[in-house]
Amino acid sequence: MLLTASNIHKTYTLGKVAVPVLKGVAISVAQGECVAVLGSSGSGKSTLLHILGGLDSPDKSPQAQLTFDNRDLTRFSGSEINHYRSHDVGFVFQFYHLLPELDVLQNVLIGAMIHDGLGYSTAASERTAWAKELLTQVGLSHRLKHKPTELSGGERQRVAIARALINKPRLLLADEPTGNLDRNTGATILDMLDKLRADHQYTMVVVTHDAATASRANRVVRLADGLVVQSFAEAAN
Amino acid sequence: MFQALLVRKYLFSKIMPLLACTGVLLCVAMVLVIWSVMGGFLDLLIRSGRTTTGDVTITWPNVGFAHYDDLIQRLEKDPLVEAAAPLIETYGLIQLPTGRQEMVLVRGVDGPSFLQVTAYEDIIWWRPITKPLRKDVKGEDLRLDPKYTNNMNTVLQQGRTLTRIDEETGEAQPAMVMGIEVSRINAREAAGFYSPRVYRVRMPDGTMKDRDEFLPYTGEVVLSLLALDKDGNVVEQATRKVPIANEFNSGLFEADSKIVLVNITLAQQMLRMHAQQRRVQADGSDSTNSTKEAITPPTDDDGPIRSGPTKLIDEPARVTSVLIRGKGDLGDLGSAEALKARAEKIYAQFAKDHAGQVPDEFSITIATWEDQNRTMINAVQKETGLLLFLFSFLCIVAIFLIFAIFWSMIAEKTKDIGIMRALGASKFGVAGVWIGYGLAIGIVGSLLGAVLAMLIVKNINTIHDFLGSAFGLTIWNPEVYYFTEIPTRLDNFKVIGVVIAGILCSVIGAAIPAIRAARMDPVKALRFE
Ligand SMILES: Nc1ncnc2c1ncn2[C@@H]1O[C@H](COP(=O)(O)OP(=O)(O)OP(=O)(O)O)[C@@H](O)[C@H]1O
Ligand SMILES: [Mg+2]
Numbered sequence: 168m169l170l171t172a173s174n175i176h177k178t179y180t181l182g183k184v185a186v187p188v189l190k191g192v193a194i195s196v197a198q199g200e201c202v203a204v205l206g207s208s209g210s211g212k213s214t215l216l217h218i219l220g221g222l223d224s225p226d227k228s229p230q231a232q233l234t235f236d237n238r239d240l241t242r243f244s245g246s247e248i249n250h251y252r253s254h255d256v257g258f259v260f261q262f263y264h265l266l267p268e269l270d271v272l273q274n275v276l277i278g279a280m281i282h283d284g285l286g287y288s289t290a291a292s293e294r295t296a297w298a299k300e301l302l303t304q305v306g307l308s309h310r311l312k313h314k315p316t317e318l319s320g321g322e323r324q325r326v327a328i329a330r331a332l333i334n335k336p337r338l339l340l341a342d343e344p345t346g347n348l349d350r351n352t353g354a355t356i357l358d359m360l361d362k363l364r365a366d367h368q369y370t371m372v373v374v375t376h377d378a379a380t381a382s383r384a385n386r387v388v389r390l391a392d393g394l395v396v397q398s399f400a401e402a403a404n
Numbered sequence: 405m406f407q408a409l410l411v412r413k414y415l416f417s418k419i420m421p422l423l424a425c426t427g428v429l430l431c432v433a434m435v436l437v438i439w440s441v442m443g444g445f446l447d448l449l450i451r452s453g454r455t456t457t458g459d460v461t462i463t464w465p466n467v468g469f470a471h472y473d474d475l476i477q478r479l480e481k482d483p484l485v486e487a488a489a490p491l492i493e494t495y496g497l498i499q500l501p502t503g504r505q506e507m508v509l510v511r512g513v514d515g516p517s518f519l520q521v522t523a524y525e526d527i528i529w530w531r532p533i534t535k536p537l538r539k540d541v542k543g544e545d546l547r548l549d550p551k552y553t554n555n556m557n558t559v560l561q562q563g564r565t566l567t568r569i570d571e572e573t574g575e576a577q578p579a580m581v582m583g584i585e586v587s588r589i590n591a592r593e594a595a596g597f598y599s600p601r602v603y604r605v606r607m608p609d610g611t612m613k614d615r616d617e618f619l620p621y622t623g624e625v626v627l628s629l630l631a632l633d634k635d636g637n638v639v640e641q642a643t644r645k646v647p648i649a650n651e652f653n654s655g656l657f658e659a660d661s662k663i664v665l666v667n668i669t670l671a672q673q674m675l676r677m678h679a680q681q682r683r684v685q686a687d688g689s690d691s692t693n694s695t696k697e698a699i700t701p702p703t704d705d706d707g708p709i710r711s712g713p714t715k716l717i718d719e720p721a722r723v724t725s726v727l728i729r730g731k732g733d734l735g736d737l738g739s740a741e742a743l744k745a746r747a748e749k750i751y752a753q754f755a756k757d758h759a760g761q762v763p764d765e766f767s768i769t770i771a772t773w774e775d776q777n778r779t780m781i782n783a784v785q786k787e788t789g790l791l792l793f794l795f796s797f798l799c800i801v802a803i804f805l806i807f808a809i810f811w812s813m814i815a816e817k818t819k820d821i822g823i824m825r826a827l828g829a830s831k832f833g834v835a836g837v838w839i840g841y842g843l844a845i846g847i848v849g850s851l852l853g854a855v856l857a858m859l860i861v862k863n864i865n866t867i868h869d870f871l872g873s874a875f876g877l878t879i880w881n882p883e884v885y886y887f888t889e890i891p892t893r894l895d896n897f898k899v900i901g902v903v904i905a906g907i908l909c910s911v912i913g914a915a916i917p918a919i920r921a922a923r924m925d926p927v928k929a930l931r932f933e
Binding site: 217220222223245246249250251252253254256258260264265266267268269273277278280281282283284285287288330 | 405413414819826829926930
């Protein structure tokens with residue numbers, strides 16, 4: 168298993184009221200697998216994804232278990248978490264989350280810059296070539312100098328996908344990648360993700376509340392009431 | 405790496421960085437302009453002090469000391485010394501042609517050596533000039549008038565030698581060079597030059613008469629001095645008519661209204677400090693009961709009868725000071741100290757060789773120009789310090805400005821911060837973006853501020869004139885400050901210091917918002933709308 172999580176709790180406290188969102192979630196994802204997380208709005212899908220991506224941490228408890236490649240994420244130091252986020256994980260968000268000041272190419276390259284640190288300057292041309300290659304794969308090679316505001320939603324999401332893949336992550340976490348797109352555009356994005364996965368061999372967890380999206384995954388996990396209520400393998404597509 | 409990219413992008417993105425840069429720019433420029441004007445003011449005061457006294461002076465006030473020519477010779481042999489000159493300083497009363505009586509500081513100087521030791525040449529006022537003063541746009545300065553060129557040359561020569569040719573006898577007479585403000589006959593024009601004005605005098609028969617006179621041609625004053633013997637007793641009051649050779653303008657009102665220079669030979673004679681013979685008791689001791697006779701020259705030899713045998717001895721001439729000018733420019737604070745130490749050494753040897761005849765090396769005063777102008781320099785320095793202290797509040801203003809601007813920018817950029825963290829940027833890295841941004845704003849603002857300050861300082865008089873003519877604003881009133889031009893001095897080290905301070909302020913102002921950015925919870929930042 169590349170990624171395992173069990174007994175994951177997440178509780179938000181609003182004032183004095185504790186709001187439990189995740190109440191002992193267990194999920195494991197094998198290398199190369201694509202898992203869809205289904206659930207209604209507010210069921211904690213994004214929260215789970217953030218925890219898996221090292222962006223958020225589960226409630227501290229001895230039972231909580233979270234490993235990536237047999238390393239215990241709950242014991243990671245701050246810099247190890249940063250390293251995990253930049254080297255092992257690629258995030259695709261529902262709302263694209265591009266930096267508005269940067270153009271398309273820079274938005275992709277910034278992932279590489281954060282990943283490389285000072286070493287970026289020596290690898291810059293190689294990284295730029297790879298970023299252009301990725302943008303070609305997502306069909307945006309002609310829009311390199313455009314600002315995010317000059318792109319459509321689908322195009323922005325494709326930039327976000329290219330950015331998520333710039334560091335060749337082993338794990339791609341996508342939070343409703345098509346949630347804001349119309350059906351056709353969403354389908355194109357999903358086709359693209361499938362194709363890219365075939366090329367790049369990354370493991371993928373995709374959050375959605377859309378059954379059609381889920382149907383493309385190897386396996387679907389349903390989240391309800393803070394627990395994984397159902398986990399079943401889809402018929403191979 | 406990504407910080408550099410973001411800083412560059414942010415810097416050219418919005419109105420905010422422009423505001424922040426402008427704030428820093430104005431603070432830096434303002435501090436620099438104020439500092440350079442104060443520095444220029446101090447500089448001018450120092451220079452005017454040095455103009456009339458040289459770098460180091462050896463002084464035994466009032467009664468003076470003898471063998472000064474030997475001392476000057478010894479001094480001038482020293483490699484540190486460029487030249488040395490004798491000086492007599494005393495107070496006196498002058499009666500001006502207008503009838504006014506003025507108490508003045510009288511300096512007896514020897515023209516040629518005084519020229520070598522001080523900047524006297526530069527301050528002699530009446531001389532032919534070819535270029536008008538900067539503000540004298542109409543060229544009304546009468547020194548410009550070609551028809552006076554010859555006369556002005558004569559007068560300049562008179563000033564240099566402190567003599568004036570007597571029209572009747574054709575002989576060069578020892579004369580006086582007054583500070584330009586002493587006589588009150590010269591009208592000071594706004595452009596900074598002087599025009600002699602018609603003045604009224606009361607004639608012996610009681611009628612009033614207008615007189616239009618150029619002092620260096622025919623003017624005379626009556627000078628009264630008190631002669632002291634070497635013990636400091638007043639021996640007599642000497643009064644003489646002294647022709648005026650020229651006038652000087654040092655730019656310092658205090659000096660120009662209170663000091664007159666007279667030919668040293670005249671001063672020595674009037675003060676009984678010239679070489680003379682003196683009657684003493686035959687046993688060699690001074691006659692004690694009457695110092696008056698003791699210094700009375702042999703020509704007035706009808707002194708009271710005294711008991712015991714007496715004899716005549718040679719009494720050498722005396723001066724109150726010897727002025728020394730060092731080699732090279734000793735115009736910076738502290739730079740005349742070495743010369744002073746050397747002068748002390750030379751004087752000690754001199755005092756040893758003339759033991760009993762001159763004050764010993766422990767009593768004599770040996771002072772640099774800086775020591776002499778200490779109170780004035782201290783005052784200006786203190787004022788500069790105070791102003792800088794007040795203006796350091798501008799630094800705090802700059803810090804708060806940057807702080808406020810950054811705080812709101814970070815609020816606005818919360819989502820970006822979340823994205824950076826999600827992509828793996830460390831807290832430190834995120835803080836680095838904002839610190840770097842503050843640094844960039846500081847560098848751009850401070851450098852532009854320094855450039856602006858240099859432009860202002862360079863053209864400050866033009867700007868001031870413009871303000872004056874356009875809005876009737878006169879900040880630097882020449883009547884008050886007595887400099888026609890606003891003095892400025894902008895050292896490189898000041899510029900560098902203020903630029904660094906500006907950059908530091910920006911970084912400090914950015915630091916707290918940067919920490920806030922670093923401590924943001926990435927998930928909350930991403931959910932931020
Ligand atoms: N910082 C927070 N403080 C309090 N409650 C929070 C906070 N963040 C999330 N929640 C709550 O946690 C629950 C789960 O949120 P989450 O975003 O994970 O849901 P989701 O399944 O992704 O929903 P959606 O499909 O609408 O994106 C929600 O009820 C939300 O209100
Ligand atoms: Mg969500």
